[in-house]
Amino acid sequence: MSYEEATSDPLHGRKLRIGIISPYSFETPGGVQFHIRDFAGELIERGHSVEILAPGRRTHDMPLWVHTTGTSFSIPYNGSRACLSYFGFAGLKTRMWVRQGHFDILHLHEPEAPSLSHKPFIAGFTPCPYVATFHSAFDRYPKALRFFERYLKLYLGNLREAICVSEAALDTARHYLPDDVPTHVIPNGIRYRFFADAPRNPDWLGAPEAPTVGFLGRMGEERKGFAVFAEAASHLVELFPRARFLCAGDGQAEGRAVLERYGDRVAGRFEFLGRLSDADKARFYRSLSVYVAPQIGGESFGIVLAEAMAAGCPVVASDLKAFSDVSERGRDALLFRLGDGVDCSRAVARLLGDSHMRSMVAARGGERARCYDWKTVADRVLGIYARVLSTSVTTI
Numbered sequence: 001m002s003y004e005e006a007t008s009d010p011l012h013g014r015k016l017r018i019g020i021i022s023p024y025s026f027e028t029p030g031g032v033q034f035h036i037r038d039f040a041g042e043l044i045e046r047g048h049s050v051e052i053l054a055p056g057r058r059t060h061d062m063p064l065w066v067h068t069t070g071t072s073f074s075i076p077y078n079g080s081r082a083c084l085s086y087f088g089f090a091g092l093k094t095r096m097w098v099r100q101g102h103f104d105i106l107h108l109h110e111p112e113a114p115s116l117s118h119k120p121f122i123a124g125f126t127p128c129p130y131v132a133t134f135h136s137a138f139d140r141y142p143k144a145l146r147f148f149e150r151y152l153k154l155y156l157g158n159l160r161e162a163i164c165v166s167e168a169a170l171d172t173a174r175h176y177l178p179d180d181v182p183t184h185v186i187p188n189g190i191r192y193r194f195f196a197d198a199p200r201n202p203d204w205l206g207a208p209e210a211p212t213v214g215f216l217g218r219m220g221e222e223r224k225g226f227a228v229f230a231e232a233a234s235h236l237v238e239l240f241p242r243a244r245f246l247c248a249g250d251g252q253a254e255g256r257a258v259l260e261r262y263g264d265r266v267a268g269r270f271e272f273l274g275r276l277s278d279a280d281k282a283r284f285y286r287s288l289s290v291y292v293a294p295q296i297g298g299e300s301f302g303i304v305l306a307e308a309m310a311a312g313c314p315v316v317a318s319d320l321k322a323f324s325d326v327s328e329r330g331r332d333a334l335l336f337r338l339g340d341g342v343d344c345s346r347a348v349a350r351l352l353g354d355s356h357m358r359s360m361v362a363a364r365g366g367e368r369a370r371c372y373d374w375k376t377v378a379d380r381v382l383g384i385y386a387r388v389l390s391t392s393v394t395t396i
Contacts, residue, residue: 009046010383017049018385019103019128021094023110025056026066029275031303032109032135035165035188039381040065042189042374053097069093099127105385108132111159112152112176129160129388133186134177137168137300137322152176160388163381168322169300184384187326188301189377192370195310198282206289210242211352214288214313216281216304217295219251219258225294225318226251227258231341232292232348234262237269239349248273248284285311290351290358293317296339302326305333306372309365314358316347332368334361 022036033054040050044065052066062068098106111132153176156162162183164170170185177183206212213236217224226247233245247255252272259267276284285291291308295318302323308315315333317323327333334351336343351358370376 010379010386015047015049016104016385016389017102018043018051019098019101019106020050020052021106021108022052022054023113024054026054026062026068027056027059031188031301034303035133035135036109037063037066038189038191038374039378042378046378051101051103053094067097103128105389106130110135111156112136112173126158130158131161131163131384131388132156132159133163133165134169134173135165135300137166137172137298153178156181161384163384166301166322167325168320172300184380186377186380186384187372188303188306189374190303190306190310190369190372192310192373194278195282195285195307195369196312196366198279198286198311200287201280201283202287204246204284204287206244206287208355210244211240211289212244212246212287213348213352214246214248214284214291215294216248216276216284216291218249219247219255220253221251223296223298224249225296225339226255228294228296228318228339228341228344229292230255230258230262230266232294232344233269234266235342235345236348236352237266240352243269243352245270246273246284246288247271248276248281250275281307282311285313288313290348291315292344292348293323294341294344295320295323299323305365306369309333309362310369310372312362312366314351314361315365316344316351318344326368327365328368332361332364 020036020040022033024030024032026033036052040052043050050065053069054066055069055071057070058068106128108130109132112134156176157178159181162173162177162181163186164173164183165186165188167185170183173183204212213233215226215229217226219226236243247270252274255272256267259270273284285308291313293302293304293315297320299320299322302317302320305315305317305323305326309332315327317327317333317335318338319335320338324330324335327335334347336347351361
């Protein structure tokens, strides 16, 4: 059976009204927001009616089916900053939106976070069945969540089923999910063909004598591992003096500050591209000789690995559990010791110095990435919707 033939319609033609609540503002890009946006797009393409509620304000590029509360506040969360909405009229607005939506099902993301996904869980208010997706994986389980575990287990009891994006996210969610809520591991999705068919950018294209090695992430966040990438580059320039290191994402000033310790010989090989559009991100992966994911923590899945692999780019990644799972324990990417820039440079050098290995890793990664395509992932989520709706009882 081919990949295309393997997809199906778990709802057998039934079209749903689906409400999705994001805990994080769409004003600031982030993995959860991209997940929600792309999943909603896949559902709409299939003929379902989808509405999203998120904190913050509207921006000109938001689809009409994204609704906002008008306000949000920023807090440190899992090594980053998150824009949430919790106080004031957030709860009233959320429940009014749910009631007026007349949804067949409500899909909540990160309901353990102090934000909008938290708000529909009040006694006597279940206008439609609830399912939830849990994205977070913590290197150290937060004291705040430990303190609220009993409360979370109580209020999350209204969930009909739960989804975790990885085994790492499941390990975290087990602390506060009620034992009787069925839980499934369904990965994040990618638009496989979008990355596989992207054109290459000649300005970023690597060559045997002048390879391009890429990094994508917020350089000002320690957990994204830019310092590890810089250390690896300092060793790679000794072997590949014409190598270029292309860095996409926010935090150019912080990135340059890290590079100061290595001098102009290393810093001069770095090019900062800023934040990329989706189309440019696909071209970025397609053009690189090697993509490096040096993150040191706080990753629940590894969407950048799946995207780069879909684009046919050989990947080198730290051996975080989430990255190990995505790459089938290193079968589809080369893994290096967490936080070890020297070991990272060795892995990159192996690929740059061996065209056969580079092609083999790229081919394996490309095949692995197919299982993360939204067509497959959405089928699995819709299968959960179908099961929940077959036995739904709601009250207001």
